[in-house]
Amino acid sequence: MNEWAANSNWPLVGHAEASAAVRAAIVQDRIPHAWLITGPEGVGRTTLALLIAQALNCERQREQRPCGTCDSCKRIAARNHPDVLVADMAWQHTMVGSGSGERAKVRQRFSIDAIRWLRGDIVMRPIQGRWKVQILDDAGLFSHDAPDAFLKVLEEPPPYAVLILVAESVDQAPETIRSRCRHIALGLVSAAEIVSALRHRGVDAEQATQLAQIARGRVGWVFDALHQPDLLLQRRVALETAFEHLTTPLGRAAITGVIAGSHAKKRDDTYTLLAHWVGMWRDALLLQVGLGDALHYPELGARLADWSARFDVPTIVDALAATQRCLHDLDTNVQARIALQAMVTRWPS
Amino acid sequence: MRVTCNQDDLHKALGTAGRAVAAKSTMPVLGNYLLEAADAHLTVSATNLEIGISCTIPATVDKPGRVTLQARVLNELVANLSAPTVELRQEQNPLTVLVEAGHSRAHLRGIDPDEFPRPTATLSDEPALRLDPSALRDAIAQVVFAAASDDSRPILAGVQFEARDSIVQMAAADGFRMSLRTLPLDEEVRQPLSIIIPARAMSELQRVLADITEPVELRVTPNASQIVITGPAVAFISRLIDGAFPDLKQVVPRQWNTRTVILREQLLDATRRATIFARSSNDVVKLEICPADSGLDMGRVTISANAADTGDNRDDVDAQVEGGEMQIAFNGRFLHDVLSVIRSTSVALELQGPNSAGVIRPVDSDDFTHVIMPMVIGS
Numbered sequence: 001m002n003e004w005a006a007n008s009n010w011p012l013v014g015h016a017e018a019s020a021a022v023r024a025a026i027v028q029d030r031i032p033h034a035w036l037i038t039g040p041e042g043v044g045r046t047t048l049a050l051l052i053a054q055a056l057n058c059e060r061q062r063e064q065r066p067c068g069t070c071d072s073c074k075r076i077a078a079r080n081h082p083d084v085l086v087a088d089m090a091w092q093h094t095m096v097g098s099g100s101g102e103r104a105k106v107r108q109r110f111s112i113d114a115i116r117w118l119r120g121d122i123v124m125r126p127i128q129g130r131w132k133v134q135i136l137d138d139a140g141l142f143s144h145d146a147p148d149a150f151l152k153v154l155e156e157p158p159p160y161a162v163l164i165l166v167a168e169s170v171d172q173a174p175e176t177i178r179s180r181c182r183h184i185a186l187g188l189v190s191a192a193e194i195v196s197a198l199r200h201r202g203v204d205a206e207q208a209t210q211l212a213q214i215a216r217g218r219v220g221w222v223f224d225a226l227h228q229p230d231l232l233l234q235r236r237v238a239l240e241t242a243f244e245h246l247t248t249p250l251g252r253a254a255i256t257g258v259i260a261g262s263h264a265k266k267r268d269d270t271y272t273l274l275a276h277w278v279g280m281w282r283d284a285l286l287l288q289v290g291l292g293d294a295l296h297y298p299e300l301g302a303r304l305a306d307w308s309a310r311f312d313v314p315t316i317v318d319a320l321a322a323t324q325r326c327l328h329d330l331d332t333n334v335q336a337r338i339a340l341q342a343m344v345t346r347w348p349s
Numbered sequence: 350m351r352v353t354c355n356q357d358d359l360h361k362a363l364g365t366a367g368r369a370v371a372a373k374s375t376m377p378v379l380g381n382y383l384l385e386a387a388d389a390h391l392t393v394s395a396t397n398l399e400i401g402i403s404c405t406i407p408a409t410v411d412k413p414g415r416v417t418l419q420a421r422v423l424n425e426l427v428a429n430l431s432a433p434t435v436e437l438r439q440e441q442n443p444l445t446v447l448v449e450a451g452h453s454r455a456h457l458r459g460i461d462p463d464e465f466p467r468p469t470a471t472l473s474d475e476p477a478l479r480l481d482p483s484a485l486r487d488a489i490a491q492v493v494f495a496a497a498s499d500d501s502r503p504i505l506a507g508v509q510f511e512a513r514d515s516i517v518q519m520a521a522a523d524g525f526r527m528s529l530r531t532l533p534l535d536e537e538v539r540q541p542l543s544i545i546i547p548a549r550a551m552s553e554l555q556r557v558l559a560d561i562t563e564p565v566e567l568r569v570t571p572n573a574s575q576i577v578i579t580g581p582a583v584a585f586i587s588r589l590i591d592g593a594f595p596d597l598k599q600v601v602p603r604q605w606n607t608r609t610v611i612l613r614e615q616l617l618d619a620t621r622r623a624t625i626f627a628r629s630s631n632d633v634v635k636l637e638i639c640p641a642d643s644g645l646d647m648g649r650v651t652i653s654a655n656a657a658d659t660g661d662n663r664d665d666v667d668a669q670v671e672g673g674e675m676q677i678a679f680n681g682r683f684l685h686d687v688l689s690v691i692r693s694t695s696v697a698l699e700l701q702g703p704n705s706a707g708v709i710r711p712v713d714s715d716d717f718t719h720v721i722m723p724m725v726i727g728s
Contacts, residue, residue, distance in 0.1 A: 071467070080376055082398050082466045091375050116500040123503040124399070124547070124588040125574035128467055158591045 011068070012044050012051060013197040013219045014189035021184060022048070026055045026065065031131075032182035033157040035164045036173060039186030042218030046086070048186065049135045049164040050076055053084045056162060057129030072129055083126040087118060088137040109143040110136065115150050122153055122161050135164045147174045154180045188217025198222065213298050236299070242276035243300055247307050249349070256341045263336035270336070274327050281320040284308035288316060315348045322346035350414025350439045352386040354406055356430050356450060362393040362404035363424045365560070365583065368553050370420040371397035378464040381417040384437065386410045391437075395420060396466055400550045401586040402557060414439055415462045416446050423448075426455055472577060476566035477542055478512055478534065482580065485565065486558040488519055488532045489551050491690045491717055496548035497523035507545040507590040509597075510576075512538045520597045521548065526683050527597050529718045544569060545594055546576060550587035554578065557585050601718055602706055605699035607672035609638050610712055611650055613696045617688040619652040619664035624681035626662050627654035633724050634681035638700070640670040650698075654681065677703045678724040687719045 012019055025031055035052065037045045054066030054073045066073050075081035085091075089108065096113040118134055126132040142150070154177060157163065165181060167173055173181075191212040197219065198208035203226070214235070215222040225231045245251035245259075263270045279296040286294055287305045295301055308316065326343035330336060363382065371379035374397065383394040391408035394401060416439060427435065432451030440447055440456070448455045489508075497505035502524075509520040517532040558565070561580040568577045569589075578585045623634045637651040648670030655661030677700055688696065693711035700707050703726070709719045 075464075078464070080378070080464050086375075094373055094375050120500040120503045120506065123590045123592055125572065125591050127398070127574055127588060160591070 010051065010066075012047055014193040015044060015048070015186050018048065018184045018186055022052060022055070025182070026052075027062065029062070031056065031162060033162055034154050034181040035162070036170070036178060036181035036183045037164060037166050037186065038168065038170045038172075038183065040168065040188060040218065042215075042220035043186045043189055044219055045166045045186055046135070046137055047220070048184070049137070049166055050079075050084075050086075052162070052164060053081075053131075053133040053135065056131040056133060057081070057083065057126075075128075081128065083129040083131065084133045084135070085118075085121070086135045086137055087114065110138075110146050111143050112146050112149055115142075115146045119149070119153050122163075123158060125158075126160055130160070131162050132158075132160050133162045133164065135166065137166045138168070142174075147177055151176055151180075189215075189219045190217070191215075194219055194222055198226075201226075210298070213295070216296060238272065239276060239297060239300060242273050243280065243303070245273065246277055246280055246347075252344050252347070252349075255344055256337065260337035260340045263330075263340075270330065271327070274323060274330075277323050278320065278327070280304060281316060281323055284311070285313065285316045285320065288313050311348050319347045350384070350386050350416055350437065350446075351412040352391050352408045352410050352438075353434055353436045354391050354408035356427065356433055356435045358406040359391070359393075359435055360427050362391075362406050363420075363427055365404045365557060366393045366395045366402045367420055367424055368556060369395040369397055369400050369402040374398075376464075378417060378460045379466075380420055381460055381465070382420050382423060383415065383417050383462060383465045385415040386437075387413040394465075394468075396586070398466065399547060399588055400553055401466075401468075401584075402553075403584040403586075405582045412439075416444070416459050417462050417465055418446055418457045418459045422457060426457075472568045472570065475539075476568050476579075477540060478517070478538065478567040479536065479564045480517070480532070480534070480567060482558040482561040482563070482565050484532060486555050487692070488517070488530045489555045489558075491530045491719075492519045492521045492528040493548050493551045493555070494521075494686050494690065495523060495526050495528040495719070496521040496551075498548075504545065504590055504592040504594060506549075507547050507594070508551050509543070509545050509594040511541075511543045513541040514538060520594070522595070522597055522600075525680065526687070526719065526721045527600060528687070529597060529601070531716045533716075542569065544573065544576060545590040545592065546587055547590055554585055554587070557583060600706070601720055602699070602701055602708055605672065605701055605708070607638055607640075607670065607675040607700045609648070609650060609668045609670050609698045609700075610695050611666060611668040611698065613688055613691055613694060613711075615666045616650070616652070616696065617685065619666055620681055620684045620688060622662055622664060623652050623654040624685060625654075626656050626659055627681040629656040629659055630654070631724070632681045632683075633678050633726065634684060635676065635678045635726060636698075638668070638670055638675040638677075638698075640672065640674065675700050675703070676726070677707060678726040679707065679721050680724055683721050687721070691717065 010019060037048055039045050051066060054076045057072045057076065058065035058067055059070040059072050060067040072081065076084050079086055092110060092114045096111065096117055122132065122134060165173065170178060170183060194212035194215055195208045198211060199205065211222050211225060245255055259270060283295045283297055283304055286292065287308060292301065322343045326339050329339035366382060374380065379397055385392045386408060387410060389407060389410055390405050392403055392405045394403040426448060430450040430453060435448060435450040438447045444459050444461065446457050446459060448457060492508055496508055500506065505523055511518045515534045515537050517534060519530045521528050561583065563581050565578050565580045574589060576587050576589055620634060624632065627634050633654065635653045639649045641648045647667040650666050650668045651663055652666065653663040687709055691711050693713045695712045697710050697712050698707060704723060706720050706722050711717055
């Protein structure tokens with residue numbers, strides 16, 4: 001991969017193995033018509049999909065693809081290429097409408113109309129490039145009958161077509177679709193790789209280390225945070241709030257009162273808080289057993305250590321389990337107030 | 350860019366090119382016109398990636414250049430200008446354009462013209478075909494309505510366009526009906542051609558051709574991805590559909606048991622009346638064909654429809670009938686569609702039986718064939 005990376009523009013952080021597999025396919029000109037890229041959000045799935053599209057349509061010699069500098073590469077990076085389509089929920093909303101009210105909520109998945117649109121589009125030959133590429137950014141989100149409609153394209157794709165499905169995990173795609181795709185699995189990116197990528201972009205060592213630690217392998221988040229300092233601030237505020245709720249009696253009262261009361265309207269907020277609490281109990285556990293360098297929330301480290309020092313390991317494990325149980329309960333529609341109260345009463349004080 | 354042109358010319362060019370502006374797209378630049386000024390011409394282009402239309406108008410070019418401007422805004426603005434000439438001038442900020450006409454001044458903000466999709470690859474000088482615009486328009490009208498309008502079979506949403514020897518043949522089908530049309534050419538085709546053009550693009554081409562009187566030239570890009578049709582001041586580009594079009598000629602029934610020649614207008618009027626009643630009963634329109642009793646009489650076609658909650662209607666139309674009696678039912682809308690695009694005074698209806706496809710052709714020429722599947726009627 002390194003030799004290739006030297007010749008071409010490959011701004012994917014980490015994922016050496018996946019990059020090598022993609023490279024082999026492109027250099028040998030054995031292009032699968034369908035790819036399935038899986039991995040957690042933010043590790044570079046869409047970046048890889050766009051890189052494949054660039055490599056396929058790049059105007060340079062094969063060894064130098066993707067160059068990142070030709071008209072085709074630039075258009076693809078700007079998502080402005082006539083033959084490369086990134087279909088995501090925002091695209092679906094614009095192109096086939098998502099209805100309003102209740103219907104809009106249902107349409108958080110690829111609808112059959114969207115798939116039909118894509119099918120009608122794929123039969124038209126590419127205009128500017130050699131390949132027509134459709135990237136389905138979150139293919140885990142097919143609505144009920146959409147996979148069957150999509151299968152027709154996967155079974156007999158036109159010779160110039162490449163479909164790239166992006167999904168959270170391989171289980172999200174139905175077996176019929178999975179078996180027709182070249183699967184590329186992306187894992188989390190190691191902190192060392194993120195640090196080195198950040199250093200490469202001129203970020204100083206201290207900030208790079210800090211960002212890499214917070215990122216937890218989601219390199220996309222790091223780059224977002226670099227360009228939007230607000231994100232770091234928002235995260236800080238969210239963490240402080242969550243920590244306050246966790247550690248103070250008044251905060252805990254708010255969980256069973258205000259937060260439980262507004263859960264129906266602000267579901268996402270409750271889930272974010274719960275995810276933070278899970279992370280904090282996990283950190284407390286790590287601190288107890290002396291693994292302080294693997295914390296999710298290094299910026300809370302010292303305060304969390306002070307506060308949690310008085311709990312023993314079984315107590316923390318129990319609190320962690322209670323928090324996870326609450327997440328599960330909310331998913332299965334247990335009344336929010338009861339689920340949250342049950343959780344808080346199992347937390348040690 | 351600094352260019353002056355006639356307001357009326359510009360308005361017309363914006364209107365024609367505007368047919369190709371993307372109504373919805375995730376690429377904002379597709380909602381814009383590309384304006385290019387060079388060599389005493391202003392060219393207005395728009396594309397939605399499926400079709401593209403460019404119109405060229407005469408203009409005084411003080412400074413050549415290119416800009417993109419929001420289609421809806423520019424179109425409305427120019428339509429409402431009262432001065433005879435319009436000046437377009439790029440401001441200090443190259444993405445802003447000053448539009449000045451008489452005492453009216455407006456600033457429009459655009460998008461970088463480099464974001465606009467590149468025009469199609471270089472084409473050969475010699476066109477693949479030269480066609481008469483009004484003949485082409487008529488031919489399109491006779492086939493395009495038979496193409497599939499849903500997306501379930503993308504290939505059938507196109508019109509097959511074949512050229513060889515000295516004819517063009519166009520075909521479209523949606524599974525219930527099909528149209529075949531031949532168009533004679535003045536010259537021999539140098540390179541046989543077989544492509545599938547999206548039906549939506551054909552309908553737009555039909556509109557564009559309405560304003561053209563001189564022959565148009567047709568070219569296909571070397572990789573067969575696009576077709577380009579150019580007239581004196583307009584260029585129309587469409588993407589092509591890839592795939593194998595079914596061989597429709599095989600589907601045309603070769604024999605008939607009853608052949609009816611009938612005045613087209615009379616049958617069309619009767620069909621119109623019948624569809625009113627057929628609306629709530631799946632558009633079923635019944636045709637009963639009776640041959641003449643003797644050599645002195647005319648035969649008769651009875652066109653009827655009924656709906657339980659609306660009522661019913663019958664029309665008797667005189668016709669020349671060869672062969673035996675026949676009863677058949679068609680979708681009234683389909684019948685109406687085909688009868689409206691045939692030009693001849695009389696049409697021939699050739700039938701094999703109540704459950705076989707029916708053929709409709711004009712009687713004075715053999716360049717058009719339409720086939721409709723019958724609907725099943727209870728006994």
